[in-house]
Structures are given as structure tokens and as C-alpha cells.
Amino acid sequence: MNNKIEELIQLIENSDNIVFFGGAGTSTESGIPDFRSSDGLFNEKLNKKFTPEQLVSHSFYIKYPEDFFSFYKSKLIYKEAKPNDAHLALAKLEQSGKLKAVITQNIDGLHQMAGTKNVFELHGSVHRNYCENCGKFYNLDEMLNLDGVIPYCEECRSIVKPDVVLYEEALDDVVINNAVSAISSAELLIIGGTSLVVYPAAGFINYFKGKNIIVINRDNINLSRSNTLVINDSIGEVLNKAVLSNK
Structure with missing residues (x-):
């Protein structure tokens, strides 16, 4: 394992255009279950x-x-959840100029809470809610404080829908284009906490044309690509050793 961590550190140090593609496993260490x-x-x-x-x-x-x-x-809402070492490490990498984008399938907003700025949320966010009729915006607390189980808009009494992509709904075209552009121009792609089974999001990694792929996931995933470093371990612990604790 230590050899793989050292290899990961070298790949990060030698890369100036890193993109992270993550799924639910990135947030399970913050207490958000899959x-x-x-x-x-x-x-x-x-x-x-x-x-x-x-x-x-x-x-x-x-x-x-x-x-x-x-x-x-x-x-699906965990207000008390805080960023874990994976989120904090990625924020540090962005601040160093190496990480150019985070592409996430999660809707919890923890990447932004950790400080990462360039985040493409493929499936939306629980922190954004809009009235289906008049478009009035509600943050998470405002939506949860609306009377009743179904949140009705204070202005027009229509349903306030979370800005999350439900099954049977299409992903946002702008988010898709930004994610694909980031992946296709990346030098190093880090895939973490995802089983790569949810499509179309999982198919985005096919646009990667860079040098190396790093997969950090507790379970094995089916990815037959050359120049791939696979680390089957906690993503928070791995990125802590490779980024947060690495001087």
C-alpha cells in the first residue's frame, strides 16, 4: 500500500491539470450513506x-x-454532515493550482463546503430549490422550513422542487459540457468513491485522453484502461496521506 501511496504522490506532483471524478463513496466517510x-x-x-x-x-x-x-x-438530506479528508485534500489541490475541476455525482455540497470552487454537480444539489411555477429560489433551510411535508411556494403555492436530477430526468447540458471539457483536457484523472455503474455519468471517463488514471475505491471496479493505478482503500485516508499529510 505504501508503494501505491508513493506512486500516487509522484503522479500528483508531476501533473498540472488534474480532474477528480467522484461518487457516493466520497461522502460516506462524512456519515452520508450510499x-x-x-x-x-x-x-x-x-x-x-x-x-x-x-x-x-x-x-x-x-x-x-x-x-x-x-x-x-x-x-437524502444530511445537514450535519461535514467535509472529510477527501474533500479537504481536493480543496488543497485546487488551491495549489493542480486540480482544475471536481466532477461529482453527489448532491450534498460538501466539496464547496470544503472550499473547492470549480465543482460540476452532475445530479444537482440539495442546497438549491426552485418553485416549479414562479421559479422562486429557496435554500435548503428555507425549503425545510416551509409548512407541510410537501414544500409549497410562499408566493404562488406551487411545489418547490429540489434542484436534483431524478431518475428519468436528463442531466443539465451546461454541466455535461463543462464536465466533458474538463475530463478531455485533463492530464491526470482521479476516480474516487464510485462504482461507475450509474449512467450517463459513468460514461464521461471515456472522454479522458490524458496520461494516467488513479482509481481510489474500497471495492474493485471494472475499468480496463492502461496506465491505471488502483488503490482499494478509504479515499479519505489515501488522500490524507498523499495530499494533507505530504509535505
Whole structure:
């Protein structure tokens, strides 16, 4: 493991255009669970078993808005979560000028909380909420403080929808273009905390034309690319050793 950490340190030191592509595993060390692992959640009111993917789908949001928001508020929002060493290390790399972009599938905003500026959120953010009718903006606290399980706009009484990409919804074109541009121009791509099974986001790494790829993930992932350094360990611990503790 120490040899791999040393190799990681050298790759970072020799690279001036690094891009990080991350998923849920980046935030699990902040106490945010990977909701995909909790399969078959049972909803007593509807007397039906739903997968997490169904519960955060556009169809479910339209058909069962109260149940959607009940699940969303209890399972996808973690207000007390703080950035872990992975987020802090990436922020440090950006401040040094080496890291050019963070591309994340997470919606928790922890990268920005750690200090990273150039973050492309493929699936949106819990911190942005908009009225579906008049477009009034609500931050997370404002949305949660609206009366009732379903948040209704104070101006026009329409539903306030979180700015997150639900299943069956398309990703934002501007975010896609920025993410693809960053990856395609990167010299070093670090992939962390993702199983690379959620598409279309996982397909973005195919645009990488640079020298090396680093994969930091507790579990093995299927990535048949040359010049790939694979470290199966805690992403927070690895980046702590390679960036935060490395003088």
C-alpha cells in the first residue's frame, strides 16, 4: 500500500491539470450513506415495496409527491454532515493550482463546503430549490422550513422542487459540457468513491485522453484502461496521506 501511496504522490506532483471524478463513496466517510445499498424499502402507506431508484424517480415524484418528499427529507438530506479528508485534500489541490475541476455525482455540497470552487454537480444539489411555477429560489433551510411535508411556494403555492436530477430526468447540458471539457483536457484523472455503474455519468471517463488514471475505491471496479493505478482503500485516508499529510 505504501508503494501505491508513493506512486500516487509522484503522479500528483508531476501533473498540472488534474480532474477528480467522484461518487457516493466520497461522502460516506462524512456519515452520508450510499442509498443504493438499501434495496427494497417498504412504504407502509402505499403497501408496496420500492427500490431507492424508484423512490427518487420523476414518476414517483409526480404520482406520490408526499411520499417522495418524506423519503427525500429523511434519507437524502444530511445537514450535519461535514467535509472529510477527501474533500479537504481536493480543496488543497485546487488551491495549489493542480486540480482544475471536481466532477461529482453527489448532491450534498460538501466539496464547496470544503472550499473547492470549480465543482460540476452532475445530479444537482440539495442546497438549491426552485418553485416549479414562479421559479422562486429557496435554500435548503428555507425549503425545510416551509409548512407541510410537501414544500409549497410562499408566493404562488406551487411545489418547490429540489434542484436534483431524478431518475428519468436528463442531466443539465451546461454541466455535461463543462464536465466533458474538463475530463478531455485533463492530464491526470482521479476516480474516487464510485462504482461507475450509474449512467450517463459513468460514461464521461471515456472522454479522458490524458496520461494516467488513479482509481481510489474500497471495492474493485471494472475499468480496463492502461496506465491505471488502483488503490482499494478509504479515499479519505489515501488522500490524507498523499495530499494533507505530504509535505
